[in-house]
Amino acid sequence: METILKVRNVSKSFGGVEANKEVSLEIKSGDIVGLIGPNGSGKSTLFNMICGIQPIDKGEVIFEGKEISKYNVSEIARFGLLRTFQETKIYSKMTCLENMQISYKTPQDTLMSFFSKISQNVIKKSEELLDFVGLYEKRKLKAGDLSFGQQKLLELAMSLINGPKMLILDEPTAGINPTLINGIIDRLKKANEEFNITLFIIEHNMQVIMGLAKKIYCMNHGKILAQGTPEEIKNNKNVINAYLGAV
Amino acid sequence: MKKDLVILLIILLIGITSPFLFPNFVVNLSVVWLFILFSLTWDVQGGQMGYNSFGNIVFYGLGMYTCALVQVGLFFSIGEWTEAGGEKTFLHTIPQYFTGLGVGLIFSSIIPVLSAIIVGLGLLRVRGQYFAIGTLGLGIAAGEIASGIEVIGGGQGMTVPIWPRAAGTTDLRNLVFYYLSFASFLGTFLFLRWIYQTRFGLTLNAIRDDEDKAEAMGIPTMRYKIIGWCISAFFLGISGALMGNMNGYIDPIDGAFTGSTVGLWMIIMALLGGKGTLWGPIIGAVLFYFFKEFFWMQFLGWQYVALGLLVVVVVVFFPEGLMGWLKRKFPEKFGEVVDKERTSGIHLD
Structure with a gap:
């Protein structure tokens, strides 16, 4: 498998706090990779830098062979690297269907295409994806009226509409009831298997990430502490001390 | 489609017949159309885009000055015109007047758009209260800058070419500007x-x-925020040009860059009707104009107090405006329904 994302010696400081120190990792195309670590270990900062939300101080982020750290968020999204957030980010005053439609990027995303009406094709695709995440019946509801878990599902559907190459998800199951967690895991697996989307996931729920990921990185104090299969991570002494032991 | 056509026909009918139904209120009716335009264009930022702008008045003022300067500058020296202060009479012929007005209207839309691009590249990078305060400063600064430019009359302002008598009576002039105001509203709408x-x-x-x-x-997003502002600037510039011509005189602070009156009113009108909707700003502008005239007639001297109270009542009791309140009370009337007819299944290609 080809490497889709390479992070090389990335560092980031906020004043005197070093959030990321020489972080390096590699993700193969089509994989599901987890990122774990105690609160404040620098996971979200790393995600923010990969997606262009925060500029990196040092190092390189290479996506599909292209150095992307100098691009802004929307340009990186257009390369096919999308992220979701810890708190759900949806367009709350718009309907679920509108949330989907505005997330759709036309093949030629020109200025004129933005002044065109939403095509039937996009509406159909939006409805199919809402159906995929189980929100078809709520498609005309305002997204802000959905429950937190449903908003997470909507956000996932929005991310899928353009067929991204890679999705990075920041705690996709946080704050969600166990029944809905299974639904989200199921959709993530399907997105990975059926649409061949590489997933890179921050997750605090060990059961979820151990069952989902093929490879896991563990961060602590802004550094990569360990990497390996879920089994290896589970039995790694440093990880247990730094993270699992702290829970 | 049929509903759209009916709405358009009703608006056209009201717009075309109003001056004949209310011949004594032609100027007032012109102002109502322009008020609706102010409210609609402010709502592009404040309602639809969520950027509360106090600076849209700048585009209105720029349009007002640009049109007048083109109208004068095409046929006379602008410096002599503003320096004359009424001592020397400059009269436009009929062709000069209408050519000046036509070209002036074109430029009064272009210049505000260009300024929206330039200012937007800087100001639209900030959000929330920072954007609001920035635009507030913009409006104040524009008035002060215009007051300091001698060639456009400085603090004394400048007169606008007067309607050539040979072209017809004042009533005809009022009618011409009424239909221009209505057309600019209709175009905006x-x-x-x-x-x-x-x-x-x-x-x-x-x-x-x-x-x-x-x-x-x-x-x-930056691209679309700037385009949104350009759209507002385009129509506001035209409205400023028309208002300047209807008033016959431009004062830099109390006529063109009137942040404390027109600049604020456009916001109140959208809030009153319900920001973020197409019809809210229209209803709000009509209601506001009615209240404004009523307060001016009944509470002269206290009219601003009454207007202030109205704003407080709207913000406290109807924070979402009339349309927002109606939408909340009767959501199903606005198409907010849940459809439960389809079963689950994955159909992706």
Whole structure:
């Protein structure tokens, strides 16, 4: 498998706090990779830098062979690297269907295409994806009226509409009831298997990430502490001390 | 489609017949159309995009000055015109007047658009209260700058070419400006109605709801924020040009860059009717104009107090405006329904 994302010696400081120190990792195309670590270990900062939300101080982020750290968020999204957030980010005053439609990027995303009406094709695709995440019946509801878990599902559907190459998800199951967690895991697996989307996931729920990921990185104090299969991570002494032991 | 056509016909009917039904109120009716335009264009930022601008008045003022300067400058020396202060009479012939007005109207839309691009590149980078305060400063600064430019009359302002007597009576002049005002409202209304149904309209709403998300989804938000401001600037510039001509005189602070009156009113009108909707700003502007005239007639001297109280009542009891309140009370009337007819299944290609 080809490497889709390479992070090389990335560092980031906020004043005197070093959030990321020489972080390096590699993700193969089509994989599901987890990122774990105690609160404040620098996971979200790393995600923010990969997606262009925060500029990196040092190092390189290479996506599909292209150095992307100098691009802004929307340009990186257009390369096919999308992220979701810890708190759900949806367009709350718009309907679920509108949330989907505005997330759709036309093949030629020109200025004129933005002044065109939403095509039937996009509406159909939006409805199919809402159906995929189980929100078809709520498609005309305002997204802000959905429950937190449903908003997470909507956000996932929005991310899928353009067929991204890679999705990075920041705690996709946080704050969600166990029944809905299974639904989200199921959709993530399907997105990975059926649409061949590489997933890179921050997750605090060990059961979820151990069952989902093929490879896991563990961060602590802004550094990569360990990497390996879920089994290896589970039995790694440093990880247990730094993270699992702290829970 | 049929509903759209009926609405358009009703508006056309009201617009065309009003001056004949209320011949004594032609100027007032012209102002009502322009008020609706102010409210509609402010709502592009404040309502649809979520950027509360106190600076849209700048485009109105720029349009007012640009048109007058073109009208004068095409046929006379601007310096002599403003220096004359009424001592020397400059009269436009009929062709000069209408050519000047036509070219002036074109430039009064172009210059504000260019300024929206330049200012927007800087100001639209900030959000929330920072944007609001920035635009407030913009409006104040524009008035002060105009007051300091001698060639356009400085603090004394400048007169606008007068209607040539040979072209007809004052009533005809009022009628001409009435229909120009109505046409500019109609153009604004139809254009906004159209773009709100396109991806552009959805993009503005996405920026309003969560700009970070929109960027993360690949939408170049800056581009669309600037275009949104340009649209407002375009129509506001034309409205300023018409208002300047109807008033016959431009004062830099109390006529063109009137942030404390017109600049504020355009916001109140949208809030009153319900921001973020197409019809809210229209209803709000009509209601506001009615209240304004009523307060001016009944409470002269206290009219601003009464107007202030109205604003407080609206903000406290109807924070979403009339349309917002109606939408909340009767959501099903506005198409907010849940459909439960389809079963689950995955159909992706």
